[in-house]
Amino acid sequence: MCSSDLSTLSELQKVHPVEDEVMVSLLCLGLSKAVAILGNTDPELMDRLKKSLEAGLRSQYTFARTTALHGALYLLQIDLGSDLQPVLGLVVDHIKAHLLVGRIEMGADESTLIMWSTLFFVLENFQTEVADPDLENNLQQLAFATSSQADLPRPLYTCLLAGLERLVVAGQVRGRQLDQLVKIVTDLMTEWAPVSVIPAVQLFLAAMYASHPPAPADYGGSRPAPITDPELLMQMMEQMSILFDCVRRAGPPEAELLSEILPQVLIDFFPASDVVNRVISEFISPGQPHPPLLAGVLRQIFRAAVVQDQQSMLTEWVLVSLPNFTRRAPLSHSIWCLTCRSEERRVGKECRSRWS
Numbered sequence: 001m002c003s004s005d006l007s008t009l010s011e012l013q014k015v016h017p018v019e020d021e022v023m024v025s026l027l028c029l030g031l032s033k034a035v036a037i038l039g040n041t042d043p044e045l046m047d048r049l050k051k052s053l054e055a056g057l058r059s060q061y062t063f064a065r066t067t068a069l070h071g072a073l074y075l076l077q078i079d080l081g082s083d084l085q086p087v088l089g090l091v092v093d094h095i096k097a098h099l100l101v102g103r104i105e106m107g108a109d110e111s112t113l114i115m116w117s118t119l120f121f122v123l124e125n126f127q128t129e130v131a132d133p134d135l136e137n138n139l140q141q142l143a144f145a146t147s148s149q150a151d152l153p154r155p156l157y158t159c160l161l162a163g164l165e166r167l168v169v170a171g172q173v174r175g176r177q178l179d180q181l182v183k184i185v186t187d188l189m190t191e192w193a194p195v196s197v198i199p200a201v202q203l204f205l206a207a208m209y210a211s212h213p214p215a216p217a218d219y220g221g222s223r224p225a226p227i228t229d230p231e232l233l234m235q236m237m238e239q240m241s242i243l244f245d246c247v248r249r250a251g252p253p254e255a256e257l258l259s260e261i262l263p264q265v266l267i268d269f270f271p272a273s274d275v276v277n278r279v280i281s282e283f284i285s286p287g288q289p290h291p292p293l294l295a296g297v298l299r300q301i302f303r304a305a306v307v308q309d310q311q312s313m314l315t316e317w318v319l320v321s322l323p324n325f326t327r328r329a330p331l332s333h334s335i336w337c338l339t340c341r342s343e344e345r346r347v348g349k350e351c352r353s354r355w356s
Contacts, residue, residue, distance in 0.1 A: 006034040010045055013052070021059060025067040028052040032071030036078050046083050049075075053087065057094045066111045069094070069118055076121070088122070088129055095119050096135070099142060108153035116156070119143070120163030124170045140167070140177060148184045154196075161188075161199040168206040182207045189246055197246050197254055205265065208239055212269070236269055237278075244282050247290060259293035263300030272305035273313045280317070 013027045031049055035041065049071075056068025072091045080087060098115060119139060122130065130136060146152075147160040164181065167173045173181055185207060188200040212232065243265065247258045266275045279301050283294040305314055 003038060003040070006031070006038055006040055009034055010048075013048065018055075021061055021064050024052065025056055025059075025064045028056055029067045029071045029074075032074040036074040039078065041080065041083060046080075050083070050086055050090070054090055057090055062109075062111045065094075066114055069111075069114050073114075073118060073121065076125070084129065088126055091118060091122060092130060092135070095122070095139070100138060108155040113155060113159050116143075116159050116163060120166060124166055124172055127172060137177075140173065144177075144181060144184055148187065157196065158199050161203045165203045165206045168203070168210050171210070173207075173210075178207060178211050182211065186242060189242060197250055198257065201243070201246060201258065204239075204242070205261075208265075209268075212236060240266065240269075240275070240278065244278070247282075247293065248288060250290075252290070255290045255293055259290070259297055263297050263304070266297075266301065267304045271310070272301050272308055273310050276301055276305065276313070276317060 009027055009030045013024075013031060016023055016027060018024055028049065031045075032053070035045070035049065053068050053072055053075075056064045056071070059065055059068070069091070072087055075087050076084075076091070095115065095118065099119065120143070123136065123139060127136060143160060143164060147157070147164060152160070164173070168178070168181070182204070185200050185204045189197055189204060212235075243258065243262060247255050247262065250258060266272075266279070276298075279294065279298050282288055283291060283298050288294060302314065305311075
């Protein structure tokens with residue numbers, strides 16, 4: 001896009017009849033994109049653009065409102081200077097009218113998704129400019145309440161959780177609100193259908209890392225420092241249990257993905273010696289539907305234990321756990337578990353040789 005395109009769109013907007021709302025909406029969107037790309041903030045052009053955005057957001061037609069929101073998002077991503085507050089004010093008033101005051105949008109159409117996406121974009125990037133703590137809190141609570149409702153359309157469910165995740169990562173959700181969000185996500189992970197688990201797990205992990213950042217590592221950066229606060233340790237263990245329960249409840253594709261990230265999460269927060277017993281328990285549990293995946297998790301924890309110079313713990317585990325593997329039923333499963341144990345011992349020897 002070049003300056004001639006901007007000039008053409010601007011001239012068309014001046015002469016085109018306002019009764020043709022479809023064309024007027026498209027011209028508003030094109031001008032907003034051109035201004036965002038080229039950085040042209042001519043006062044006369046910006047005045048016309050703001051009036052066009054205002055008319056589009058107040059239109060009775062869904063298409064006009066949707067294109068106006070798209071255009072406003074283009075403008076909000078550049079430095080508008082003195083024009084920021086008028087454009088931001090239009091967007092915030094539109095969100096309030098359709099989400100806080102009117103009927104809550106629960107559909108999966110483009111207009112609903114762009115409205116929620118705009119809400120999260122404003123909360124993430126314009127907390128200072130909005131300068132209304134009550135409004136910010138009300139909008140966050142609205143997002144919390146909507147995301148916890150049952151039977152949400154899948155696109156809206158994904159949009160809400162992705163938006164909340166961005167707010168958590170950006171540090172806009174803190175303190176009690178973050179604790180409230182963790183409770184909501186925990187319910188989503190434990191009560192909803194397995195296919196809905198992955199978006200919830202992403203948000204859960206974001207909240208987990210935001211509320212309890214991993215402690216600085218010692219031993220040359222290889223071992224996380226032990227958690228000494230009993231209450232915090234219990235809370236972290238409960239969160240680990242939730243992740244293991246998700247693996248147990250999930251279908252094969254979801255369980256495979258969760259098992260890929262689970263070892264790193266465990267290693268980030270705990271020394272290997274603190275979690276190896278829990279991983280072993282899940283691995284040999286009779287009700288575990290994904291033992292091969294848990295074998296992979298156990299393998300990674302063993303690698304971490306060797307890196308963290310905990311070979312004595314591994315040796316003790318091999319001696320203590322042997323009866324548990326020989327008593328498995330049926331016999332084929334017992335042999336398979338012993339094969340996994342032998343592989344883990346081989347991994348331990350290999351890692352020790354590399355680090356010695």
